[in-house]
Amino acid sequence: MSQTGSDGRHPVVLDTDTAADDCFALLACLLHPAADLKAVTVVAGNVGFEQQLQNALITIEQSGRGGEVPVYAGCTESLLRGWTSAEYVHGDGKGRHQWPVPRQEPEPEHAVHALLRLAQEYRGRLDLVCIGPLTNVAAALVLDRDLPRKIRSLYVMGGSNNGRGNITPAAEYNFYVDPEAARAVLRAGFSLTIVDWVLTLRQAVFTAEQLEEISALDTRLSRFFTIVNAPTLEFDRSVGIDGSTHPDLLTALALLEPGIVARTGRYFVDVETTDGETRGYSVFDWGVFGREANADVVEEIDKKAFYGTVLDLLRTDFKEA
Numbered sequence: 001m002s003q004t005g006s007d008g009r010h011p012v013v014l015d016t017d018t019a020a021d022d023c024f025a026l027l028a029c030l031l032h033p034a035a036d037l038k039a040v041t042v043v044a045g046n047v048g049f050e051q052q053l054q055n056a057l058i059t060i061e062q063s064g065r066g067g068e069v070p071v072y073a074g075c076t077e078s079l080l081r082g083w084t085s086a087e088y089v090h091g092d093g094k095g096r097h098q099w100p101v102p103r104q105e106p107e108p109e110h111a112v113h114a115l116l117r118l119a120q121e122y123r124g125r126l127d128l129v130c131i132g133p134l135t136n137v138a139a140a141l142v143l144d145r146d147l148p149r150k151i152r153s154l155y156v157m158g159g160s161n162n163g164r165g166n167i168t169p170a171a172e173y174n175f176y177v178d179p180e181a182a183r184a185v186l187r188a189g190f191s192l193t194i195v196d197w198v199l200t201l202r203q204a205v206f207t208a209e210q211l212e213e214i215s216a217l218d219t220r221l222s223r224f225f226t227i228v229n230a231p232t233l234e235f236d237r238s239v240g241i242d243g244s245t246h247p248d249l250l251t252a253l254a255l256l257e258p259g260i261v262a263r264t265g266r267y268f269v270d271v272e273t274t275d276g277e278t279r280g281y282s283v284f285d286w287g288v289f290g291r292e293a294n295a296d297v298v299e300e301i302d303k304k305a306f307y308g309t310v311l312d313l314l315r316t317d318f319k320e321a
C-alpha cells in the first residue's frame with residue numbers, strides 16, 4: 001500500500017463523474033488526514049457534465065474547503081461511444097436539493113492537461129483515484145505514454161469480479177461507458193488496485209440502521225450525506241439491495257485508510273470492447289490461464305473499519321464561512 005510523504009499526506013488527484021457516491025469519495029479526499037488533494041478532474045459519466053462540475057464544487061463548498069482544491073473539466077464523451085447517462089440511478093447527483101451556489105468555479109485548464117502536469121510535478125509520488133469511466137486517463141496516456149511510471153498508485157472503481165453487472169447483466173457501469181478507455185488503462189502498466197461491483201454488493205452496502213446512525217450525527221456533513229444519498233438509496237432498494245451502495249467511497253478509502261483492505265488478489269483484468277450483450281464485460285482471470293497479472297483486486301474489507309472511518313469523517317463539523 002501507499003506510503004505517505006514527508007508531511008504525512010499523499011498528493012492525490014480524484015478523477016470523478018461527480019454524483020452521489022462520488023461526492024462522498026470527494027469528501028473523503030477533502031477531509032481525510034492522509035490526503036493532500038491536488039485536483040478534482042471531472043469525466044463524462046453519471047449525470048450531465050455541467051451538473052457533475054457543479055456537484056464537485058458544491059461538495060467542496062459543503063466540506064468547508066471552498067476555493068482550496070481546483071476542479072478541472074475533462075472529456076465530455078467517451079473515446080468512441082458518446083455518453084451513457086445513469087441519471088435514472090442518481091437523479092441530479094446532489095439529492096435533488098437546492099444547495100447554495102458555490103463561489104468557486106472550474107479552472108480554465110483541461111483536466112487531462114492538469115493530470116499530466118501534476119503527474120510530472122509530483123513524479124513518483126502522486127496517487128490517482130478514478131471513480132468514473134476511464135476516458136480522462138486514457139486520453140492522458142495518449143499524450144504521455146510514461147504516465148504509468150509517474151503515478152505511484154492508481155485506484156480504480158470498475159468491473160465486476162466474476163459476477164453480475166449493474167448497467168447490463170454483463171457489465172459494470174464505468175467499464176461499460178468507455179470500454180476502450182478501460183482497456184487502454186488496464187494494459188498500460190500502472191501500479192493498479194481495483195475495487196469492483198461484486199465486492200461493493202457484498203461488503204460496501206450501508207444498512208438502514210447505519211444510515212439512521214449517520215443521519216443522527218446531525219452535523220452539516222451528515223445532513224449533506226443523507227440528502228445526496230437519498231436518490232441512490234431509493235434506486236438500490238428498487239433493485240433489491242438492502243441499503244445504499246458505496247463503491248466510490250470505498251475506492252478512495254482503500255487508498256487513504258489501507259487498514260480497511262483486508263485481502264487482495266492478483267488478477268489479469270481486461271475488458272470486452274465489442275458491441276452487443278458483453279460490451280464492457282470485465283474478465284478477472286485468477287491466474288490459472290498463464291497470463292501475467294496486472295491488478296491487485298480488493299476481495300475483502302474490514303467492514304467495521306470502513307463504516308467507522310466514514311462516521312468519523314461525517315462527524316467533522318465546522319462553522320459556515
Ligand code: CA
Pocket residue numbers: 016017018019022045046131132248
Ligand atoms: Ca463514479
